[in-house]
């Protein structure tokens with residue numbers, strides 16, 4: 568693939584999660600819409616209320632197929648508002664969609680919905696996952712079949728409201744030389760419906776071995792966790808949020824710690840940047856979004872794909888977000 572390309576021309580989709588199931592590539596995005604809510608730091612303007620699924624047998628030559636609405640807010644018993652970035656995992660022939668949604672008290676929780684096919688439709692469980700909080704669940708299946716969920720996001724994603732997996736009386740966002748707020752990782756139960764342990768922090772170290780500080784805003788975690796494995800190493804990638812970069816760090820196992828490596832994608836048009844990395848038919852791809860087609864309206868984003876390359880040492884070659 569020589570040039571980046573948009574995947575869905577007639578609608579606004581963002582925050583892709585991407586997996587290969589049974590030889591086909593499936594894309595699970597957020598579905599952006601115009602609901603008229605003014606833009607604010609809380610992200611209220613990201614007022615999405617359903618999900619579509621897309622698939623293709625050949626990302627280079629075929630258009631993606633839209634499988635229509637597969638889950639919507641009105642299907643979910645505990646729903647308040649805002650269906651943000653989701654992900655899907657497969658176990659024993661069933662497909663599990665993990666999604667963040669505000670409950671009726673305006674607190675983000677993570678829910679799970681089940682399908683018989685990767686393209687859904689997904690039927691939600693009656694309650695959110697016990698012990699879940701914040702946003703942006705990304706589920707990774709390790710080589711031994713164990714599934715791990717990475718999750719969390721700052722500001723509107725509410726991660727600053729929690730410490731040691733407990734809600735704080737008042738939110739606390741570290742600054743300067745204080746340790747950066749980490750993403751979380753948790754092993755999922757065998758039935759895929761719950762957390763098998765207490766979520767743990769995803770520690771990112773600088774190249775000199777010191778922990779990432781809150782003031783390192785061009786490299787610390789903000790939101791949009793993703794995990795992939797390349798040449799036996801674990802690549803944890805994420806958005807730096809208010810500095811608009813996609814970055815990555817490498818570790819030796821799913822829990823980390825991970826050592827910071829660099830930038831995957833420079834800023835795109837639009838405030839948010841969010842991605843997935845997947846291998847398909849022998850090539851690696853970066854899926855992400857930008858707000859070019861909507862003329863820069865950051866809550867109306869469009870899905871894009873481009874090829875991703877590594878150098879001989881396994882370093883990801885930085886891509887230009889404006890290309």
Ligand code: FUB
Nearest residue numbers: 613651652790791839841
């Ligand atoms: O789509 C809403 C939020 O914007 C996502 O959860 C974040 O990762 C950012 O892309």
